[in-house]
Amino acid sequence: MALVVQKYGGSSLESADRIKRVAERIVATKKAGNDVVVVCSAMGDTTDELLDLAQQVNPVPPEREMDMLLTAGERISNALVAMAISALGAEAWSFTGSQAGVVTTSVHGNARIIDVTPSRVTEALEQGYVALVAGFQGVSQDTKDITTLGRGGSDTTAVALAAALNADACEIYSDVDGVYTADPRIVPDAKKLDTVPYEEMLELAASGSKILHLRSVEYARRYGVPIRVRSSYSDKPGTTVAGSIEEIPVEQALITGVAHDRSEAKITVTGVPDHAGAAARIFRTIADAEIDIDMVLQNVSNTAGRTDITFTLSKANGPKAVASLEKLKPELEFNSVLYDDQVGKVSLVGAGMRSHPGVTATFCEALAKVGVNIEIINTSEIRISVLIRDAQVDEAVRAIHDAFELGGDEEAVVYAGSGR
């Protein structure tokens, strides 16, 4: 008898009908002899509807109340799934994140899990119940207020529970049937991967892949929880995210896949006087605005004794970053702040590049062949990322995918493909 944790995303739960299908899968898993814990996100559009209501009463809603409001969504979906399970003759109890012992920091809207003490969940399992746990939420250790976990919160809840319960499996269900060598909507011959080691999945997630959130993969890696990414619309086995690249014999290491990311923008501070501390001042200003930076490039400027400093960041933070930098102008005496949101990032990921020389060369040649110009290049041990023109992203992904012969024979099956 195994202990299985299953997580269902919003699109898998978007109607009473989908909820009943999900309940059938859960009950089948239970009837096969397993203990089953289920984490549900809010139904389809619920979170957006609640956000909209909030906006109508307060354009800048207080964060504590936003968490109280949004957590209603998961409460609803988990209770409904529990009811649907009951209609099929099995027993189920739903729990809030707080009731399930998910203890967090106090940062509303982006809390981190400090500890998971799922005694009520264990009790429910011991009594033969399916335990449902609301994803995306917990309770603050300090204030006892309800908190939400930010992006990828439900995936993280599922993995954290699986770790705390020493589960045998953690299955993440969405409307895609696994991790692919590239986005199947862009690359028709993208292949579904059977297995992906943690470090590669981390790089894919950080490079734009929306299948699993970075946090949940990091949590899984740290606690050794194997994750299976599956579709709630089929019985296909999906992709298993587990193991370390260290375990793969060097000769067998591969190039795994191509990710792309359209969510970033590029900022260039031009004509920065080239003295010690100027760059530091710029990056500290951005950090103080609580903005994360991704790729960085420092070029010698046209003007003597000056450099251009370029970096990428999330588009959502663009205006705030530009405003912060403009305030620096009198002090640093740079020329201008340029903002460019027509950029896209394309990344190749694979442990294989550690042992195969020429990967970077092949990569760049593939892009050059289709006329794609590289604006910034950034690498890690198992990843190459480039910043290019947004309009060329699809073409670049296909070119790289072909150059490294990642395609499979079958046409990729795409459902909604949103990875939610």
Place this chain on the structure above:
Amino acid sequence: MALVVQKYGGSSLESADRIKRVAERIVATKKAGNDVVVVCSAMGDTTDELLDLAQQVNPVPPEREMDMLLTAGERISNALVAMAISALGAEAWSFTGSQAGVVTTSVHGNARIIDVTPSRVTEALEQGYVALVAGFQGVSQDTKDITTLGRGGSDTTAVALAAALNADACEIYSDVDGVYTADPRIVPDAKKLDTVPYEEMLELAASGSKILHLRSVEYARRYGVPIRVRSSYSDKPGTTVAGSIEEIPVEQALITGVAHDRSEAKITVTGVPDHAGAAARIFRTIADAEIDIDMVLQNVSNTAGRTDITFTLSKANGPKAVASLEKLKPELEFNSVLYDDQVGKVSLVGAGMRSHPGVTATFCEALAKVGVNIEIINTSEIRISVLIRDAQVDEAVRAIHDAFELGGDEEAVVYAGSGR
């Protein structure tokens, strides 16, 4: 500085716009120098929508999960009102019933409040915050599960909080501007009452008045909490429910109002063998089915040695009651079970009837004059109730209202008139 508890019903909160109006009233109350605690029901149709979703996934939803589901509604409305208050420059924190220390029995769907320990509410008030508490819910003392309080639950939450906090006032807001001498939709010259003592309000509530729920009035009476019934659509002072009929000098006691109730049905068990124990058997059977009985009438039957036993009950329980009684037929050997849901109850309430002889006579004469036949009559010290034909209820209410000269000069102002 006073401590005011305000409760807003679902129709007062049915849209973002109404929520903002409610927030304005709350902030005005705070700015006038009061500590303010607010209890909100779920927004307008939310509870019905959630019930509908539940029905779609399970026609007989488990009660524990129904409570988990429905309590999401109050969570949403209280968080939104807190956000709206914040937009107006005041500070507010929302709490679930559990967080506010509302401890209950374990009966899902109909839990009773055991205790209220509102320390987090008091803390919030001390820090200058408006405290919002989700109505209609609490946490079970034994199981730590979330419970809902059944009918009138939000009113009861408000009164219970007012009692526990020793509040100076408990204001119940709905879309009617007070307690009237009769339903203004039936009796155009019905008058708004300034004050109603607890015992009379209890009788009115038990006789069909939907303004305040019986439980909340009983709770208020027991703890001496004065309740003000007001409209959230105007600034009118409303009706105050407070004081005991014992405090009213006998000569000043009045006839207060007329209530009507269309929610009951009548069951007659005909030809019951007239021996000791037969009636007891019938009533025990109904009680075992957890059905409450209201009016009772036992008549000598046409057949010698037999009686007809008649009682009224909520229409919702009709089918279940009939089924239970049919099972008794072999044992008791009565003739038949008759079910009649075309009945209505009309009641006159007032402490004055204790000291004024002839009230019953005037009452019956008024009905006779308009051709209304009395099927069952039932009285208490301060109430006369009759069961009549459903179709004659409106006419009967008007006749009694006129006979006791309860009408006022002004035409009654009616909003939605639902008393929610």
